[in-house]
Amino acid sequence: MEICPLCNGFENFSGTCETCGSTMIDIGKVTDYMDDYSAYMEINLLKLVDGDVNSVKNHYCLHLTSCPICRNEQVITIQE
Ligand SMILES: [Zn+2]
Ligand SMILES: [Zn+2]
Numbered sequence: 001m002e003i004c005p006l007c008n009g010f011e012n013f014s015g016t017c018e019t020c021g022s023t024m025i026d027i028g029k030v031t032d033y034m035d036d037y038s039a040y041m042e043i044n045l046l047k048l049v050d051g052d053v054n055s056v057k058n059h060y061c062l063h064l065t066s067c068p069i070c071r072n073e074q075v076i077t078i079q080e
Contacts, residue, residue, distance in 0.1 A: 003080060004029075004061035004078050004080050005078065006026055006061065006063055006078050007029065007061060012026075013025070013026035013063065013065060013076070015065055015074070015076065017067035017069065017070065017072050018072065018074070019067065019070050019072045020067065020069050020070045020072070022067050022068065022069040022070070023067075023068075024065040024066065024067050024072075024074065025065060025066060025067075025068060026063050026064075026065050026076075027063075027064050027065065027066045028063065028064060029061060029062065029063060029064070030062035030063060030064050030075055031062070033064055059079065059080060060077040060078060060079055060080060061077070061078040061080050062075055062076070062077055062078075063075070063076050063077075063078055
């Protein structure tokens with residue numbers, strides 16, 4: 001099984017919100033949010049992988065990041 005550094009606590013994600021410049025936080029794996037975000041995620045997955053969703057599922061861990069200030073959400077891919 002592949003190891004994702006974020007899931008396993010090897011690394012802490014730190015990113016910058018595109019909207020307001022605040023620090024984005026990692027709020028977990030995208031798959032943990034699939035029920036709520038399924039429609040939203042489909043669009044983003046297609047953008048990320050040119051429609052090849054399986055390659056992302058196999059080689060990357062998708063994380064959802066959120067801005068605590070403006071609630072902007074971004075999906076990031078972590079290579080496992
Ligand atoms: Zn992960
Ligand atoms: Zn923000």
